[in-house]
Amino acid sequence: MEDEDKLKKQQRERREFLSWLGSALACGAAVIAGDAGLQQAVAAGERTAAAQVPPKPAIPGYDWTKHRWAFGVDATKCIGCLRCVEACKKENTVPADAHHFRTWVERYVTLEGEETARIDSQADPVNIAAAGSESEYRFADRYRDAKVAKAFFVPKLCNHCTEPACVQVCPTGATYKTVDGVVLIDHTYCIGCRYCVQACPYGARFFNEEMNVSDKCTWCYHRITKGLLPACVEVCPVGARIFGDRNDAQSAISRFIHDNRVQVLRPETGNAPNVFYVGIDEDVS
Amino acid sequence: MEAQFLSSPFSGYVYPNETVISWTVLIAVYPYLTGLVAGSFTISSLYQVFGFRQLRPVAHFALLVSLCCMIIVPLPLLLHLGHPERAFNAMITPHMTSAFAIFSFAALFYVILLMVETWFVFRPYIVHQAQQTKGVLSWIYRGATLGSYDLSDNAMRYDSKWVFWLAIIGIPGAHGLHGYVGFVFGSLKAREWWSSDLMPAIFLFSAIISGTALVIVLYVLSCKLRRAPIDLACMKVMAYSLWGFMMFTLLLEGVEFASLVYRGRQGYDVIMQFVEGPLLVPFFILQFGVGSVLPLAVITFFIWRGANDRALVVGMTASAALVLLAVLMMRYNVVIGGQEISKTGKGLLAYYPPIFGREGLLAAGTLLILPLVLLSILVRFLPPWHEREQMT
Numbered sequence: 001m002e003d004e005d006k007l008k009k010q011q012r013e014r015r016e017f018l019s020w021l022g023s024a025l026a027c028g029a030a031v032i033a034g035d036a037g038l039q040q041a042v043a044a045g046e047r048t049a050a051a052q053v054p055p056k057p058a059i060p061g062y063d064w065t066k067h068r069w070a071f072g073v074d075a076t077k078c079i080g081c082l083r084c085v086e087a088c089k090k091e092n093t094v095p096a097d098a099h100h101f102r103t104w105v106e107r108y109v110t111l112e113g114e115e116t117a118r119i120d121s122q123a124d125p126v127n128i129a130a131a132g133s134e135s136e137y138r139f140a141d142r143y144r145d146a147k148v149a150k151a152f153f154v155p156k157l158c159n160h161c162t163e164p165a166c167v168q169v170c171p172t173g174a175t176y177k178t179v180d181g182v183v184l185i186d187h188t189y190c191i192g193c194r195y196c197v198q199a200c201p202y203g204a205r206f207f208n209e210e211m212n213v214s215d216k217c218t219w220c221y222h223r224i225t226k227g228l229l230p231a232c233v234e235v236c237p238v239g240a241r242i243f244g245d246r247n248d249a250q251s252a253i254s255r256f257i258h259d260n261r262v263q264v265l266r267p268e269t270g271n272a273p274n275v276f277y278v279g280i281d282e283d284v285s
Numbered sequence: 286m287e288a289q290f291l292s293s294p295f296s297g298y299v300y301p302n303e304t305v306i307s308w309t310v311l312i313a314v315y316p317y318l319t320g321l322v323a324g325s326f327t328i329s330s331l332y333q334v335f336g337f338r339q340l341r342p343v344a345h346f347a348l349l350v351s352l353c354c355m356i357i358v359p360l361p362l363l364l365h366l367g368h369p370e371r372a373f374n375a376m377i378t379p380h381m382t383s384a385f386a387i388f389s390f391a392a393l394f395y396v397i398l399l400m401v402e403t404w405f406v407f408r409p410y411i412v413h414q415a416q417q418t419k420g421v422l423s424w425i426y427r428g429a430t431l432g433s434y435d436l437s438d439n440a441m442r443y444d445s446k447w448v449f450w451l452a453i454i455g456i457p458g459a460h461g462l463h464g465y466v467g468f469v470f471g472s473l474k475a476r477e478w479w480s481s482d483l484m485p486a487i488f489l490f491s492a493i494i495s496g497t498a499l500v501i502v503l504y505v506l507s508c509k510l511r512r513a514p515i516d517l518a519c520m521k522v523m524a525y526s527l528w529g530f531m532m533f534t535l536l537l538e539g540v541e542f543a544s545l546v547y548r549g550r551q552g553y554d555v556i557m558q559f560v561e562g563p564l565l566v567p568f569f570i571l572q573f574g575v576g577s578v579l580p581l582a583v584i585t586f587f588i589w590r591g592a593n594d595r596a597l598v599v600g601m602t603a604s605a606a607l608v609l610l611a612v613l614m615m616r617y618n619v620v621i622g623g624q625e626i627s628k629t630g631k632g633l634l635a636y637y638p639p640i641f642g643r644e645g646l647l648a649a650g651t652l653l654i655l656p657l658v659l660l661s662i663l664v665r666f667l668p669p670w671h672e673r674e675q676m677t
Contacts, residue, residue: 099292099304123301171385172374191374192367194307195385201475203300203628209290212367
């Protein structure tokens, strides 16, 4: 009799416990689902809101719905002076070494009798040796005694793609596409996982060890939203870098794209870059 | 402030920003541990769900191995993050197009599932201990019962139903988690070495073989330490499983590599330079030769000869240890190898992992040993041994 009571008591306890466990799990699931649902609703709401009334950044006198920024590179004009690289490093306090660049310049040299170009950038050890330090930039005269068949320079930078692979892979949304077409990183929100660095097919991103976050070119967003040009465009002595608003048909970039047969890098990625090139060979990628 | 980073030497042309390898050995440890979780869970499920009775001696042990590895899985990622204190940003505001955003949720779900399943599996023992032991230990076990002391036949039937369904949910859970890790790499179009539709499948099968191999090695080791007899029938089933899954893995890896070579897309010549040069030792000799072909030959020999003695134990343990090495090398060759081939398709980098530091070999080694330390503690509280079960 006593055993039976004990058994009944145990079963009751067990039922109570399982019911408690079930409720706890249900509550947990509801909280998670509710939270996720809420977040989705908020995100959807934000998206709808963005489609109708885009939230504007707190920049006095700047309306990001009125611009569509784009960049042009005329490789036929570039002389490889590397002032752009220096200006970018200074303007954006990019680490002053040979491994972190928001913009860089590549040199393509085809020697007589050779079919493929020899490629280097200012970060090549030979060029660093010629410059004297990693924080100065120069292309060494390394082909002085060779017979050069063809040579040209190609400035490179973030392509601010319409379908950016870096934004797609960011787990937190710290990197995002602005309404005016620029890809930015919120350095206060980036967790520093470097997935975006891996995803960029152009090598435009790097990990900034001083801030422990991903970093890259912003087209000098702090300047362009004040009506100024990006630092690299500003200092280019030959007009090889072109910047402007595609919403303005008379802007430098609109005219550049209209007047030239332009191309983008690696169109096969589907990223739809917004840096347009003139005067480059097929092996520039 | 002087920035701390390690730059890698290169040949040919690489983008300037590529000279700092972004994902280090810790990111190779992460899929390795996840794979061990999925693999050991598979062994446990073969018993719990698919009724492989011979696997009974290792079924509960494999579950604990899986749990211990899973608890450590987030650590290499956290250690790698530039801002680990912001890790929860990925959970607070998950960016749903990112493969990484799902990880924290998937991992959390899976850890909970493993813990609940472990609790149900060990509940009779926990209740038993709560009633038998005294002092601090008794308090721990009493806490672990969560107030449920019912061990009646009815209750046990109920428990085994839970275990069965949790194991069923756990199979797609564990395998999904690991297939997803393969997707993290395979979905990146920027790197030819990673960008493959077969990547999730390759990761999954190599995961299963690594987990099976780990259970084999640890089971034999635990029997030696406890001076308990090794169940040869169980070893044989694990040998068959290992053999079968290894065939799949090798086939998938072979097909993937063959497609890469056969397609011969732009940058293919640099990949071949890489494969024939720096990859010769880590890939062809360690991963493929010593770690895959040799153990496969040994296991084939045992299956062919129907060995059922000490030789089977020694041969299988050695083969399993080699498989563990092969899968570790596979993770390294994928993660580090992928970054050593420049995105330009025109140059190669050489990564030399540092020994010390947050992302050095020592840290990676520690993370690989941690699950074993955790396991050695856990088996004292929850002995998964078959003989113990027979006694209780």
